[in-house]
Structures are given as structure tokens and as C-alpha cells.
Amino acid sequence: MSVLILLDQADGHIRKSSFEAACYGSKLATQLGVSSEALVIGTVSEDLSSLGQYGINTVHSLSENSLSNADVQVFTKVISELVKNINATVLVLSNNMLGKAIAPSLSVFLKAGLVTGAIDLPETNNGFVVKKNVFGGKAFAEVGINTAIKIITLNPNSFPVTKIDAIASVKPFVATIPTAKVKVVSTKKVEGEVSLSEAEIVVSGGRGLKGPENWGLVTDLAKLLGAATACSRPVSDINWRPHHEHVGQTGLAIAPNLYIAVGISGSIQHLAGVNRSKTIVVINKDPEAPFFKSADYGIVGDAFEIMPKITEAVKKLKNK
Amino acid sequence: MKILVCISKTPDTIAKVTFTANNTKFAEEAVQWIINPYDEWYALVKAIELKEMGVATAVHLITLGNADCDPIIRKALALGGDEAIRINVDSQDSYYVASQIAAVAKEGNYDLVLTGKETIDYNGSAIGGMVAALLEWPFISHATQLVLENNQATLVREIEGGEETDQVQLPIVVSCQKGMAEQRIPNMKGIMGARTKPLTVREPIVADSLTSFIHFDLPAAKAGVKLVSADDPEELVRLLHEEAKVI
Numbered sequence: 029m030s031v032l033i034l035l036d037q038a039d040g041h042i043r044k045s046s047f048e049a050a051c052y053g054s055k056l057a058t059q060l061g062v063s064s065e066a067l068v069i070g071t072v073s074e075d076l077s078s079l080g081q082y083g084i085n086t087v088h089s090l091s092e093n094s095l096s097n098a099d100v101q102v103f104t105k106v107i108s109e110l111v112k113n114i115n116a117t118v119l120v121l122s123n124n125m126l127g128k129a130i131a132p133s134l135s136v137f138l139k140a141g142l143v144t145g146a147i148d149l150p151e152t153n154n155g156f157v158v159k160k161n162v163f164g165g166k167a168f169a170e171v172g173i174n175t176a177i178k179i180i181t182l183n184p185n186s187f188p189v190t191k192i193d194a195i196a197s198v199k200p201f202v203a204t205i206p207t208a209k210v211k212v213v214s215t216k217k218v219e220g221e222v223s224l225s226e227a228e229i230v231v232s233g234g235r236g237l238k239g240p241e242n243w244g245l246v247t248d249l250a251k252l253l254g255a256a257t258a259c260s261r262p263v264s265d266i267n268w269r270p271h272h273e274h275v276g277q278t279g280l281a282i283a284p285n286l287y288i289a290v291g292i293s294g295s296i297q298h299l300a301g302v303n304r305s306k307t308i309v310v311i312n313k314d315p316e317a318p319f320f321k322s323a324d325y326g327i328v329g330d331a332f333e334i335m336p337k338i339t340e341a342v343k344k345l346k347n348k
Numbered sequence: 349m350k351i352l353v354c355i356s357k358t359p360d361t362i363a364k365v366t367f368t369a370n371n372t373k374f375a376e377e378a379v380q381w382i383i384n385p386y387d388e389w390y391a392l393v394k395a396i397e398l399k400e401m402g403v404a405t406a407v408h409l410i411t412l413g414n415a416d417c418d419p420i421i422r423k424a425l426a427l428g429g430d431e432a433i434r435i436n437v438d439s440q441d442s443y444y445v446a447s448q449i450a451a452v453a454k455e456g457n458y459d460l461v462l463t464g465k466e467t468i469d470y471n472g473s474a475i476g477g478m479v480a481a482l483l484e485w486p487f488i489s490h491a492t493q494l495v496l497e498n499n500q501a502t503l504v505r506e507i508e509g510g511e512e513t514d515q516v517q518l519p520i521v522v523s524c525q526k527g528m529a530e531q532r533i534p535n536m537k538g539i540m541g542a543r544t545k546p547l548t549v550r551e552p553i554v555a556d557s558l559t560s561f562i563h564f565d566l567p568a569a570k571a572g573v574k575l576v577s578a579d580d581p582e583e584l585v586r587l588l589h590e591e592a593k594v595i
Contacts, residue, residue, distance in 0.1 A: 038509060100477065100487045125508040129489040132477025135443065141558030142442065144473050157562060162470050166365040169470070170563040209486045210516045213502070217510040225508075229595065253595060264526070271492070271526040272506060277361050277468055278385050279526070286594040297361045303567065307592045309584065310573070320573050325587060329578025341585040342595065 031057040032116035033066045033084070034107065036126050040073045044226045045122040045184040047082055052187045053120035054083025056149055062117065067110055067201065080196035082189070088114070088201040099208035104133040106203045111138060111177065123181035124225060131181050141173035147186040147304075150178075164277035164300035184225045185283040186304075224273065227256035229286045230305070232275065234260040236291020236312060236331060240268040245335040246290060252342050258282070260292045276301035290331045294319020311335070349404045349496070349518070351395045352458040353429065354449055354479075355411045356384040357420045358469045367564040374469070374564070383420045386464025388427070389531040390524035394494060395462055396428035397529060403496050404460075406430050410452055412445055413438055418547065425542035426534035432545070437552040440470060440561050446478030447555035453483060459518045460501075465490050465525040470561075473523075480521035488514060492527030 033053035035046040050066060057064035065086045066079060076087045088110055107130070111119060119134065121127035123145045135142035143158040147168070151157040155172050158180055162169040224230065231250040233243060243257075250257045257273060264274035275282055277300040287305035291312060292298060299322055302308065310323040311331050320326045327334055359365075360380040368375045383392070398404040409424050409432040411417050421432045435448045453461050461480075466473035480487030492511070493504035499518050504511055506525065534542075576584045588595045 036508070043508070100480070100489070101484075104481065125490060125506060128473050129477065129487070132442070132446075132474040133481040133487060135474065135558070136446070136478050136481035139556075139558070142474055143559060145471055160471075162564070163359075163365045164468055164471060166566075167367070168565045168567065169561055170565075172560045172562050173558065174560065175558050210488065210514050213513040213515055215507065215510060215512045223509050274526065281471075286588065286592070300361075307588070307594045308570075309588070320575075322570055323573040324570065324592065325576060325584060326573045327576050327578055327581060327584060334578060334581045337581040338585060341582040345585060345589055345595070 029060075029062040030065045030114050030116045031060065031062060031118040031120060032111055032114065033064070033120045034122075034127070035066050035068045035079070036122055036124065037068070037070060037072050040071060042068070042072055042074055043122065043124070045124050045182075047189045048184065048187045049120050049122045049182050050079065050082035050084055051189050052149065052182050053118070056118060056120070058083070059149065059152055060118070065114055065116070066196070067107065069106075076198045077195045080194040081191040083192060083194070084196045087196045087198045089198055090201045090203055092203070092205060099210040100130050100133050102206055102208050103130045104137050105206050107134060108137050109203050110201060117177055119177070119179045121179070121181045123183045127181040131179055135179050138177050138179070139175060140177035140179045141175040142179040142181075143171045143173060144181045145183045146180045147183050150180070161281065161304070164297070165281050165303050166300050183283065185228075185285075218272075222254060222256040224256040224258055224275070224280060225282060227282070227284050229253045229255035229288075230258050230275075230282060230284045231255045231288045231290070232258035232260070232292060232302075233263060233269070233290050234292030235262050236293075242332070243269070245331060249288070249335060249339045249342065252339060252346065260298050289319055290335060292319060293317045294322060349460070350406045350408065350456065350458045351398065351404050351460045351462060352449075352453050352456065353387070353392050353395045353407060353409050353424075354461065354463040354475060355387045355392065355409050355421065355424050356464070356467045357381050357411065357413055357417045358384040358467050361385070361468060365566070367566075371564045372562070381416070381420055383424055384464050384467045386466060386468070386525060388424065388464075390526065390528040391462035391464050392424055392427060392429065393529035393532050394524060396532075398496065399428070408433065408456065408458070410435070410449055412448055412552075421547055422542045423534060425545045425547070426538040427532055428538065430545065432547045434547060434549050435552050436549050439557065441557035441559050442472045442474035442478055443558045444555050446475050446482055448552050449475065450479045450482035451553050453479065461519075461521040463521070463523045465523045476521050476523035483519070483521070486516050486520045487523075488516065488520060489523045490525050491522045492525060494522060494528065
């Protein structure tokens, strides 16, 4: 028996969220007393045996790059085949765009109970109970999975990456690949930006910034910190910033180490998407802004004066 | 070309989240119910637009729940759905819900099933993909654009770090998000008309539940904010570096 972890890649590199999934799946395998196995689809630059550092015992390598575009039915067929081959009882995926697209289909195909957006290791002493966020991060739920095979998608930034001194054995996986029904016409990458769901630091702007022309206040600091940029719903609704930057209950829910909110009042819907951030900094000229109640650090004042000073201070710190 | 839109009833986004019965159940008292925003703003409005353009011939709605769902179904009909089906059962398990929807989609000969990308209460993000798998139809997740020509759909969907344009033959299931359509407000004509539109109540088919909600918790309250003077933003950077150790 085993825990199987799907490792997702971007441009030939395994994603940060997949290393988190690898550590999570390996810890779970130890907890269950079974082997930890990973599936890597396509060619990656990492030495696959080095994935042993994350606790993986065996890496199954499917060197088929045409799968990198996600036809859900093709992925489902291929992954299900491996699950059956290695008698996996738990399948772990990252709760990113790929995991969200294919996990429900795998759940049906394998008749395996699915919990999406897990934030901690399952409780396995009495049943199999997974903790996840509900109500957009306003609450947690413990969800029991009642089937022989279980599927978990792990929220990015929810589980620490730790390394051990070990190497994994690597096995080629030759799968029967069905014809894709979905034809990918084109893909467009957002160039040079840090992935918002995986980012350690996020700098976010709201209506208090008065217009898209002032976003330099956010992007300058973000660039310096290697941070992703985000925004509140009103800002994306009026198209000051692209839709994919919207964090909140009806946008993306994130959990970075540091979330810096500039000119965002902190509506209950916005908080729902960011309150799992480890440290929250709020900069707002309104001392009554509700966001201060949920913040760790705050400055009451004019972002137009404060942000350049913060950026300057970070520059000094980085040059030290 | 018939469209089936999946509608879920969720608490309003400003609703206070509390639990009852030893934290095993969401406290529904005094909660304002709305149509799940992703279902309403993107899936439903997109379906209505396709009908207005003459591409779709019928827009049907489906939801699961008891009669408490009827007001949100009437609102969805007021926005422009033609008729609605309510499966008379409460369930939180995605597989059970998807099984009910797939059965209706199959029987009704629909060409396109639209869902929101997730519900804002249990955040499962699973129904669309499961319905597609049960029907053995292609699934396009997190779509921001959809154009139909003859029997072919061209879609733009969000992928990790970018977007992808896909082409696929109907029938398909699509989960919809921001960009797909713009929120609408029902007008008086729509509201009056919705009263007489067909709402069929059906009993569920036999289906399995693969998961169950056991317990709920609220996050611990924050210790309180440490305020830094606006005259000394450098101090904030020092605290983030030395105390919080996050930069």
C-alpha cells in the first residue's frame, strides 16, 4: 500500500506547492506505515532521485510532455492507472489550478472520497478525518472520508517543506494515454510575476490607492521583496487590476507568511480570503478601518507618503 | 442547444459564521440566503446571454435542497432562467450532489452544464468536475470566456500562472469564474414572470456519499494590532525583520 503524490511542474521545474504536497504525503505515509510514492509527468530539470529529500521512497516518471496541457479525462485515466498499479490508498495533489481541475474527476473514477483545500495532516487514529477551510477561511471543518481510497488536495502555503538525507528510487511509468478531447489552441503565461497562491509575501492594494496609475506604490515594494501583488474586489471590478489578482471570499484565498494591505478597509469578505496569512500588515488612513482588528502590525496614515518610505527602508535592509 | 445551470443556496457573504449542535452544524437562524455568487454572476448570466444571442434554446436550473431554496430559485428565474428543477434533499457531500445533477443532465439531453467555480460556504470546488466525470464529458475548469459556434466551444480558462485557450466539442461541463459574465439585477418584468415559470420538485435518485462533515471550528482571535507611527515607517520594516522575521 502507498500514498501517491502528484508533483506538478512549471517550465520544467517542480512547483513549490508540489514540494509541500510531497512533504505532506510523505508524513502521511509514515503515519499510515506505507510507502510514499510520487508521480512526475513530463521532463523536469530536477534530479528525480533527489526527491527522496522530501520523504519520497519511489518516483514514477512518465516522460510524456504532451500531457502538460490539462485534459482532465486524460489525466484521470493516467493517474488512476498508477493508483491501481501501486495499490495507493491515498492520493495527494496540490490545491492549485491543476489539482482543482482533475481531483473531482479522479474522485468519481476511483470512487474515492475527496477533500479539497486541506490545511493539516489527517487524523487517522479513528477513521480518516481531514481539516479544511470553509466559508472562505472564516471557519474550519473536519471532514471524514468513508471510502477505501482517499483523495486530498493540499492548500498552498499550509504545510512546511522539510528535508531529510535520503534518495528516492526512480521508475519509468509507461501509461496508456487516451486521445485528448480538449484541444489547446494557445497558452499565455503571466510573465515575470510571482504566483499569488504560492507567494511567501503578498503586497495588496485597495481603493485607497485612488487609481491604477498609483500602483507603483504596491509593485515597487513587491518587486523588492520578491512578493506577488494582489488587490481587493472593488479594484478588480473596476478593472484597475486584472481579475486573477482579486483575493477575498469571491476571489482567491491565500495564506502567505506576510500580507501587506495598502488602502484596503478590510471587509468581512476580503478578510475571509487572507486571514490565514501568518503576519498581516495594514496601512490605512482611516483608524476605524475594520482591517486593523485582524492585523498584526498597522500604520494609520497616508499610503502615498508611507509606502515610498517603507520601500526605501526595505532597500536599505536588503543592501546591508 | 440546452443549458443546465447548477445553482446553490449559500449564506450571504456578510453573514456571521457560527455553528450549533456542538459545532457540528452551520447555524442557519437569521442568515440571509443568496444564490452562490459564482453560480449567479458567471454561470447563470452566461447561460442567459447565450440564450439572448440565440445560441441556446433553453436555460434550465437545478438545485438540491428543501423548500427554503425556492426564493433563490425564483430569483434565478427572474434573472432569465426558463424553468427550474429542485431535488428535494439536503446534502453536503459533493459526490452525492453531483450524482443527482448528472442524472438530470443525462435524462434531459443537455448539451452544456454550467457551474460556478466553487460555493462560498463549503468551498468544495468539486461539483463541476464530478458531474463531467459521471457523464464522461470533457470538463473545463475555471473558465473566464466561452464562445459557442455550431457544436464547438472555444474557452479561455485560468491555469497556474496564466491562461489557456481550449477548443472542444459539446457536450461539456464548464465551471465559471470572474470574466465569464457581469452580474445583473433582476427587473420587474423578470420578477413578475418568474412567479409562473415551472419549478419541478423531484425526489433524489439513490446515490452514495463518500465524505461527511464531522465538526466545525472558528479560527482563534488575533492578539491585537501593534500600531507604528506614520512618521516612522522604518520602524515597521525593523519589526517585520527582527520581530516577525518575515522579511
